[in-house]
Amino acid sequence: MKVAGxxxxxxxxxFVTGATGFIGKRLVPALLDxxxxxxxxxxxxxxxxxxxxxxxxxxxxxxGDRGAMETALRDQDVLFHLAYDMRAPAADNLASFxxxxxxxxxxxxxRIIHISSIVVYDGWPQENLTEDSxxxxxxxxxxxxxxxAMEQALMHGNCPAAILQPTLVYGPGSMLWTDRLxxxxxxxxxxxxxxxxxxxxxxxxxxxxxMLRAAVLEGLGQERFIxxxxxxxxxxxxxxxxxxxxxxxxxxxxxxxxxxxRLPPEEPGVVPDTPPLAARISAAARGWIGRxxxxxxxxxxxxxxxxxxxxxxxRYMLELFSTKGHCRIDHARTRLGYAPKYDLEAGLAxxxxxxxxxxxxxxxxx
Numbered sequence: 001m002k003v004a005g006x007x008x009x010x011x012x013x014x015f016v017t018g019a020t021g022f023i024g025k026r027l028v029p030a031l032l033d034x035x036x037x038x039x040x041x042x043x044x045x046x047x048x049x050x051x052x053x054x055x056x057x058x059x060x061x062x063x064g065d066r067g068a069m070e071t072a073l074r075d076q077d078v079l080f081h082l083a084y085d086m087r088a089p090a091a092d093n094l095a096s097f098x099x100x101x102x103x104x105x106x107x108x109x110x111r112i113i114h115i116s117s118i119v120v121y122d123g124w125p126q127e128n129l130t131e132d133s134x135x136x137x138x139x140x141x142x143x144x145x146x147x148x149a150m151e152q153a154l155m156h157g158n159c160p161a162a163i164l165q166p167t168l169v170y171g172p173g174s175m176l177w178t179d180r181l182x183x184x185x186x187x188x189x190x191x192x193x194x195x196x197x198x199x200x201x202x203x204x205x206x207x208x209x210x211m212l213r214a215a216v217l218e219g220l221g222q223e224r225f226i227x228x229x230x231x232x233x234x235x236x237x238x239x240x241x242x243x244x245x246x247x248x249x250x251x252x253x254x255x256x257x258x259x260x261x262r263l264p265p266e267e268p269g270v271v272p273d274t275p276p277l278a279a280r281i282s283a284a285a286r287g288w289i290g291r292x293x294x295x296x297x298x299x300x301x302x303x304x305x306x307x308x309x310x311x312x313x314x315r316y317m318l319e320l321f322s323t324k325g326h327c328r329i330d331h332a333r334t335r336l337g338y339a340p341k342y343d344l345e346a347g348l349a350x351x352x353x354x355x356x357x358x359x360x361x362x363x364x365x366x
Contacts, residue, residue: 006216009034013078015079017041017063018082018083020047022174023207026204028054030208034212039076041060043062045060066100067103072103073104080113089142090141094146113162116165119147120165121134121135124325125323126323127325129226129326129327130226131165135151141271162214164207167229167327169201169203169207172350182355184239185250187309189249189311190251192236193318198235201233202340205341205350209341213337217335233343237344242348248359252310256318266315
């Protein structure tokens, strides 16, 4: 990936957390292409050999071990922090982040590129958003509160930090916004609300572009950047795009009130900071046999299950499917020079081979 200014990363030393995740798998090769010396942190040796073959230095350990992180981050110029374990309590993620941040400051890291989320804003997903939109640490899910706390710590820290706030990140390997939605289409299709809302999304390689630009930004302080595609698109265009690739699935619309009436009553109170049992079992299995092997096994099991038919949105997805808010990227364009290259057509084209490999033996690609 050629990004203006990224040549300044040549011979720099960078440290990446979350390197084996969806975004990390796109970031690491892009960094190597610039001539950067890349070190990654893994919790175990699963996936280490493939990274080492690429020329990456691998460190195994825990984010929460501040002493070990101080040693690992010594002489590192840039820290790219992508890791967040959705199968662990938010409090554990926040504690690990605090240890890493403190270690980075002690080790003298020049800057931190931190992946946050658009969900930190009070107005998400219904309102138009900019970096000046209100955000607070009251209410919301444990994930939202943890991401807000991480941002606040960086904004008041001693190390220059670029906090990137991506919208819905899709592309090859996106568990939520590509693989899951394609699975819904493979199961029969999705029922969307009428009126239908906008999908604020960003293709993964555009997010990587923003990260590379932030890594070489002159005069970086503690700054936030909303990262999204050039324009929102309709949910039906995204879903039918996936359906066209796998040759399966339809989109149907129903009145919003009808879909809302299907939902159980909303339970008041604070969302507990406890991952579901299935998530904890998944985390343990990934640790035992490795992430990629576990996900292949899950996919094989899912293919053997009977089709579910149409998927109706739950409360969260109904809100997303009906939103009219627009996440503005003007600040990222001006300050970073961010220029998204992938509209929906290009993003789907770049995702085709991934979905073909995932469904090619069972569905006909058009």
